[in-house]
Amino acid sequence: MYVLIGIAVIALLVLGLFMLLFNRLVALRQRCGKAFHDIDIYLRHRHDLIPQLVEVVKGYAAHEKKVLENVTAARAGAGEAVSASKTERARAEGALGTALVNLLSVAEAYPDLKADASFQRLMGEVAEIEDRISAARRYFNSATAEYNTGREQFPANIIANRFGFEAEHFFELDEAVKRAVQEPPKISFSN
Amino acid sequence: MALASVGTGTHIWNNNIRSFLLLAFYPLIVLAVVWVGFFVAVQGHEWPAAQYWPRTLEFLLGYGWAILLTIACWLMIAYFLNARMTRALCGAREVTRADEPELYHLLETLCIARGVPVPRLSIVETHARNAFASGVDERSFQITVTRGLLQSLPEDEVEAVLAHELAHVLNRDVRLLTICIIFTGMFGFAAQTLSRMLRGFGRRRIHVGTSRRNKGGGQIMLLLYVMLAVLWVAYFMSLIARFAISRVREYSADAGGIELTKKPEAMMRALLRISGHDRIPDTTDEVAMMCVVNTRRSFLGMFRTHPSMQDRVRVIAEMTKTPAPASPLRPVGRGRSFQPPAPVPTRRNRIRIGRHGRSSVPQTVAAPSSVPTAGGVAGSGATSVQAEQLDPHENRR
Numbered sequence: 001m002y003v004l005i006g007i008a009v010i011a012l013l014v015l016g017l018f019m020l021l022f023n024r025l026v027a028l029r030q031r032c033g034k035a036f037h038d039i040d041i042y043l044r045h046r047h048d049l050i051p052q053l054v055e056v057v058k059g060y061a062a063h064e065k066k067v068l069e070n071v072t073a074a075r076a077g078a079g080e081a082v083s084a085s086k087t088e089r090a091r092a093e094g095a096l097g098t099a100l101v102n103l104l105s106v107a108e109a110y111p112d113l114k115a116d117a118s119f120q121r122l123m124g125e126v127a128e129i130e131d132r133i134s135a136a137r138r139y140f141n142s143a144t145a146e147y148n149t150g151r152e153q154f155p156a157n158i159i160a161n162r163f164g165f166e167a168e169h170f171f172e173l174d175e176a177v178k179r180a181v182q183e184p185p186k187i188s189f190s191n
Numbered sequence: 192m193a194l195a196s197v198g199t200g201t202h203i204w205n206n207n208i209r210s211f212l213l214l215a216f217y218p219l220i221v222l223a224v225v226w227v228g229f230f231v232a233v234q235g236h237e238w239p240a241a242q243y244w245p246r247t248l249e250f251l252l253g254y255g256w257a258i259l260l261t262i263a264c265w266l267m268i269a270y271f272l273n274a275r276m277t278r279a280l281c282g283a284r285e286v287t288r289a290d291e292p293e294l295y296h297l298l299e300t301l302c303i304a305r306g307v308p309v310p311r312l313s314i315v316e317t318h319a320r321n322a323f324a325s326g327v328d329e330r331s332f333q334i335t336v337t338r339g340l341l342q343s344l345p346e347d348e349v350e351a352v353l354a355h356e357l358a359h360v361l362n363r364d365v366r367l368l369t370i371c372i373i374f375t376g377m378f379g380f381a382a383q384t385l386s387r388m389l390r391g392f393g394r395r396r397i398h399v400g401t402s403r404r405n406k407g408g409g410q411i412m413l414l415l416y417v418m419l420a421v422l423w424v425a426y427f428m429s430l431i432a433r434f435a436i437s438r439v440r441e442y443s444a445d446a447g448g449i450e451l452t453k454k455p456e457a458m459m460r461a462l463l464r465i466s467g468h469d470r471i472p473d474t475t476d477e478v479a480m481m482c483v484v485n486t487r488r489s490f491l492g493m494f495r496t497h498p499s500m501q502d503r504v505r506v507i508a509e510m511t512k513t514p515a516p517a518s519p520l521r522p523v524g525r526g527r528s529f530q531p532p533a534p535v536p537t538r539r540n541r542i543r544i545g546r547h548g549r550s551s552v553p554q555t556v557a558a559p560s561s562v563p564t565a566g567g568v569a570g571s572g573a574t575s576v577q578a579e580q581l582d583p584h585e586n587r588r
Contacts, residue, residue, distance in 0.1 A: 035306065128296055135304035143306065 028147040035140040060113040074099035348461035358447025455511035
């Protein structure tokens with residue numbers, strides 16, 4: 001009789017522990033997903049800024065056609081890659097970043113443009129967005145680290161493997177994109 | 192303290208436990224305090240020993256419910272208004288993103304990196320350089336910085352200070368401290384307000400003419416009794432406040448801030464630049480306890496609430512293997528991006544507006560003597576047992 005009660009209590013405890021661990025893994029995984037999609041919000045902001053920036057630069061430096069076209073094309077590419085795989089996405093966003101850097105370095109040569117109020121405002125906004133994007137990526141990485149740790153630690157790893165909690169990948173660029181990003185941007189002041 | 196912390200996780204756990212214990216036991220403590228007050232007050236009565244306990248029990252049962260109701264009301268008020276109360280305590284003004292875009296952006300970036308909602312931001316218009324955080328939950332968390340800090344520190348150091356305060360918020364130090372100070376501090380508040388009123392009253396009494404001397408004698412004795420009672424109660428409450436204080440919290444917050452910004456050198460420079468200028472005039476000891484740097488040597492003459500600046504810089508330098516910057520650091524001068532608005536002439540304005548509406552304080556922060564000596568005593572309140580004249584210059588190293 002007491003043995004039965006004892007077994008029931010132990011079973012309940014084990015069930016409780018299982019619930020705790022399982023739910024914790026779910027929560028951590030959701031946090032990773034949310035962090036990843038939060039980065040998208042800021043990337044989207046960046047996309048939205050680009051047309052305005054292009055307009056302002058065109059007002060002063062209309063003959064820098066190549067650079068402007070690059071930026072517009074890169075933005076279009078990034079917009080299309082929204083539904084593509086993560087690596088494609090990373091590649092497209094990296095290309096957009098490079099195009100933006102080129103555009104801004106070209107703008108350095110036009111003092112009128114630099115003094116323009118809306119250009120300065122847009123520059124400030126771009127700088128802020130870049131800060132936010134890197135902060136969001138940092139958060140994504142720390143959320144991923146926590147999730148991966150959680151799913152590899154001892155009692156939880158049994159549950160994780162049994163119930164299909166896969167490891168998340170950090171925000172890393174794949175080799176080709178890494179090489180492209182680590183090269184210095186090709187800044188050309190000529191058309 | 193009984194609950195020792197091993198790392199950040201246990202520190203947060205400890206803070207949550209202590210907050211809970213404090214709130215749970217506070218009504219009992221107050222009842223005990225009132226009971227002892229009753230005990231003291233009835234010393235004059237000639238009650239037989241046998242009747243003593245029943246009478247005190249009667250008193251407690253009779254008035255206990257009123258006391259508990261008062262406590263409940265106070266806790267409710269404190270919960271909804273603690274942000275406003277802390278702002279009122281030091282004359283801070285809440286600022287929005289539109290008022291201070293660069294500052295808000297710094298804080299926002301840190302919060303995104305941590306994945307927490309951005310706390311409210313407020314500013315104290317004073318030349319002192321300091322910051323503190325307060326609040327008990329996401330709705331009321333608030334980070335307050337002084338105008339002097341914004342004007343004299345470059346952007347990366349302001350970021351380090353904000354990261355330090357955010358670390359306090361995330362470690363729930365802020366929750367425990369706010370519960371100690373505001374929720375359970377109703378006696379401390381009453382004591383300090385009352386003592387200030389009495390001090391003002393006492394000073395005026397000196398000018399009373401001789402015709403009132405007889406009446407004055409009795410009243411002065413009464414005042415003394417009241418002050419003694421107030422001092423005693425506030426001292427007792429300070430023992431509760433000790434519950435919230437541990438040196439660990441400052442080191443943890445320094446570490447948390449550096450982990451967030453990854454710039455230990457900026458944190459060290461910020462600490463060095465703040466030291467010697469941290470006293471916000473006309474605020475209480477409780478507010479000082481919450482600040483990032485607190486060089487007030489006495490809290491009711493008992494202990495230092497923060498580890499010393501040298502210790503903190505040394506620990507950071509050792510832990511991060513970064514050389515400490517040479518001190519003293521001169522203030523940077525008005526930071527390029529932080530432009531202060533014209534001083535708002537309010538009653539509690541510490542940037543003194545002269546009688547003719549002109550600011551009488553020099554606009555640059557070059558010399559430490561620009562710390563305004565508003566009222567001289569940097570707010571040690573009636574509860575300071577030694578009447579320490581806190582000279583704003585005395586703590587310059």
